[in-house]
Every structure is written in structure tokens, then in C-alpha cells.
Amino acid sequence: MIFLANLCGLIILIVGALALNQFSRELIHAKVDNLTSQTRLITNILGDQATGIDGVPVLDEDAVNAIIRRIDLPTKARVRVYDKNAKLISDSALLDASIEVSVLGPVTPIGQLGSRREHHGNQWWAKLQSWIDIKINNLPVYKKHRQELQRNLQKDIRLALRGNGISGEQYEGDALIVTVALPVKRVQEVLGVVVFETRDVDAILASQRNSLTPIILIAIIASILSSFALTMFIALPIRKLARATDEVLSSTHKGATIPDLSARRDEIGDLSIALRDMTEGMHNRIDDIANFAADVAHEIKNPLTSLRSASDTLKIAKTKEQRAKMIDIIQSDVARMDRLVTDISKASRMDAALAREEALPLDLSVFLKNMADFYTQTTRETGVEIRYEEQDHALMRPQNPKLSDAENEQNNLIIVRALENSFGQVLRNLIDNAITFSPKEKRDNTSVKTSRSSVRLSLKQGVNNDEGMALIYVDDDGPGIPTESLKTIFERFYTQRPKGAVFGNHSGLGLAICRQIMDAHYGTVSAVNRLDGEDKIIGARFIVRIPLQIEKRMKKGQKKKMLKTKT
Secondary structure (H helix, E strand, O other), X not given: OHHHHHHHXXXXXXXXXXXXXXXXXXXXXXXXXXXXXXXXXXXXXXXXXXXXXXXXXXXXXXXXXXXXXXXXXXXXXXXXXXXXXXXEEEEHHHHOOOOOOOOOOOOOOHHHHHHHHHHHHOOHHHHHHHHHHHHHHOOHHHHHHHHHOEOOHHHHHHHHHOOOOEEEEEEEOOEEEEEEEEEEEEXXXXXXXXXXXXXXXXXXXXXXXXXXXXXXXXXXXXXXXXXXXXXXXXXXXXXXXXXXXXXXXXXXXXXOOOOOOHHHOOHHHHHHHHHHHHHHHHHHHXXXXXXXXXXXXXXXXXXXXXXXXXXXXXXXXXXXXXXXXXXXXXXXXXXXXXXXXXXXXXXXXXXXXXXXXXXXXXXXXXXXXXXHHHHHOOHHHHOOEEEEXXXXXXXXXXXXXXXXXXXXXXXXXXXXXXXXXXXXXXXXXXXXXHHHHOXXXXXXXXXXXXEOOEEEEEEEEOOHHHOOEEEEEEEOOOOOOOXXXXXXXXXXXXXXXXXXXXXXXXXXXXXXXXXXXXXXXXXXXXXXXXXXXXXXXXXXXXXXXXXXXXXXXXXXOXXXXXXXXXX
């Protein structure tokens, strides 16, 4: 297909070049102008020198022949002179007494004469030109054109004798002739006609075609080599990638992989990397779905087991108190299953929600302050204060004296590009988790409030290993996190709760959703324990890392890269 695509345009160009024939308008017009000038000069000379000196001017045949004989005519040109009775009185073809002299070629043995002539007469290029000329000339439009311009010499002579000059292209059969017929005058009396014609247009066009031969051959070779290179280095690798992709789609195991062509460092290499990443992401997604299904089945099985046990016990319960207790257990398990199914549904729809949402620039300082103000309205219900500890970012970055105060203030902003709703859910989940583990406010016997715990939000720009990232801290005053659970708390259905918390009120998907959303933002979420001077745990800290949006590093006019969810 690549060969045909590359050769198609070249073939059209070659056919057009070889089809340069008698319909080349510019060459014909130039010939007509040239012949008209020469014919007018001949008629003027004849009118002055070949009309005699008597009172009645008549073309003198001897004088006309003498003048025509002295004219140096080009090859395939012919001049004829007719008197006022349309009688031919001079013809350059009959007056030409020159002898053509040339060097004979080497003597060829009789046995090789035929083969040598056949070799020279049947060259493929000449045959190709002849074949194309025949095909072109046989087209209906060209046949009609030749028929309309068939030559009528007597008619041209009669028109010229009336004082009307004739010039243009004409045909004798299929042969092209460029001819001019002008009257010979003495004063205003027409004494005869000069017909000047040439048949060298075809020869000129043939010479032009021959000069194109090396260029056409080079173009054909270049096209073939280009097609071969495209096939070897583009088409075949793409076909290889396509077949590997089909194998991956039809395979039921991970054995089928995409070929690694990243060493090419071109578009095909980029395509190979993208397909490999897509395949790896697809396999990971399949594994995640399988693991998620297993986890869901395990988590749902627990309340179902409890329900079955409670319902069986309810059948044999004898007292009203026992039946009431079993009914409470059943209601609690039903509520737990309802909550579990709702959270599972939210988690399963998270990818679709991330794909639909549009990433927008966020000023994290304003965003965190608004988040804290929102939670402040619910402080009385939770007993925990939520506050944003705003830092002076201007002190963290040196002022640029070349910029205005407004520009320096703009540079001090910490801006990220994020999915606002989803990113807000990350912070809400972390704050809710911190509130759950934070101790509630304490009161004495007189119901006077003596102390109050808090959840603190803070923000800073990353340095060193975190350069180019914005860091958000969520600190609480709770019991902290067991060291062995610092990573596992972000796994699905991890439900280690503080003492006194009602069992089944949490599905263990909140922190897992946080990690899923931060993966979509190319960021991370992690947890550490806060320690005092004696290395005693005084609370937990969750750290959110998200890339900064640094617009100054983007070239002018460059489209900003949007965040995309990982597949």
C-alpha cells in the first residue's frame, strides 16, 4: 500500500511529463510569433526587390527564387511563394541544393547488423514515449481538436490574397504544423502570398522529454527506496504492535506483551511505550477488580454471617429481652451492610467521576481556609476544632527586586491544578478521619470546659526531594497510628478504629479513596506519627503531596497539560 501511495503521484507526474506533445500552448505561441516576424520580413523584401520596375508590378519568379535561396532556414522549415493567381512560383524545399555531411559509424559485421539496429530501435524509453503519445493522441478531446484544425492550404492562400494574414497551428493528419501565410504587397496592391511553415515542434518536445529521463529515473529510485524505508521502519513495526495488541486483547493471561520499541526514540517508540503502559495499566486494573471483588465478598460475608447467626438465635429466643437484643443486632448488621454497599458503590464510581471532572487552578491557601471555615460550623457537634494555620509564604521566598509588589505577591501563591470536587473529598476524608481519632473536649463536674482538641491544616512548598510539590499537613491530637500500619491504613477495608467507637460504622474505604484520587493527580498521600521531645506519640499527621502548577516554565502559546486519571 505504501508503494502504491508513493508511486501514484510519481506516475501521474511522469505521464504528464511524457505527454508533452503538440498541445504545448506556450511553445506553439512562441513559434507563431517567431514565424510571423520572419514571414513579414520576407514579404517586405519581396515587395521591394522582386516586383520589377515596370508600371505594372508583378512578382519576378527568378528574383523570388534568388531571394528565397539566400534565406538560411532552420531544419524542418519551409517557405513557399505563390503569385496572385495562387500559382506556386518558389519553394525552398525544391531550391535546397545542400548536401548533409556526417561521420560514418564503425563497420558492423553483417551478422550483427540486424541485432544492433534492433537494439537501438527498440529501447524501452522510446517505446514508452511512443506508447504514451499514441494513447494521449487517441483521446476523444485531442482527436476532435486535430479534426477542427486540419490544414486547407488553398483556403489559406485565398484568404491571404484578400489581405487577411493567417497564422497558427494546423494539422496534416496527426502531424503538427505551425504555419503563417501573409500577402506580398507593393504599396497597397497584393502581388502574392508567402507561406512559412515549420514542423519542428514535435522534435523540440521530444528533446524536452529526453532531458527529463535522468530526473524521472532518479525520482523512481528515490520513491522505491522511500517506500521500502517506510515499509521496513514504519509499517512493519506498526503491524507488529497491532498484532501484539490483538494477542493481548484475546489472551486470558499476562503472557502476551507489547514489543518494547522504546530504543527507536521516535513516534513508533512513543507508541510502543504508550501501548505497554496501557497494557500494564489494564492488567493492574484487572487485578484490582479481582482483588476488590474478593475484598467486597469478604467484607459482606461478615455481616451476613452475623445476620444468619442472629436470625437463627431469634427463632429460639425465649425472653423478650433476648429477642430485642437479636433484633438490635440484625438492625445493626443491616445498617452496616447498607453503609458498606454505599461506600463500595462510591469507590467503584470514582474512576468515572475523575474522568468527567475538569482540572482547574486552585489557590491552596484559600482552599484550605475555606475548608476549615466549613468545618468550624460543625465544631459544637464534633467537639473538635478545625483550623488552618496560615503561614507567611512571602518569608519563605526571597523577594525579586525586578518585580513589582503585586508580581511578587503572585509568585508567593501556591497554585496547583486539581479536580476541585475530588481533591476536596481527599481533604474531607482526612479531616473526618482525624476528627474520629481526636479526643473530645473535657469537662469537669460543673460542666465547665477545661480543654479542647483540634485538627490543624497547614501548607508549604516542598524543597529538596519534594521540590515542585505542594505539601498539605493534616495534624490531630489522637493516639497516633501503629508503626506497622502506617502503610496498610490506605488499603481497602482497613478498619482499625479507636476505643469506644461503634463497630461497623466505618467501611474502611475512606483512606483508600484518598490514595486513588491522589494517584489521579500524580500526587501521594502518606501518614506519620507526631512525636514530642521524648519520642512519645502525641498524634498523627497525614501528608498530601500534589504537583505545583508553574506556568512560567511553559512556553508562550503552549497548551497546558491537563491532569488525566491513570488507567
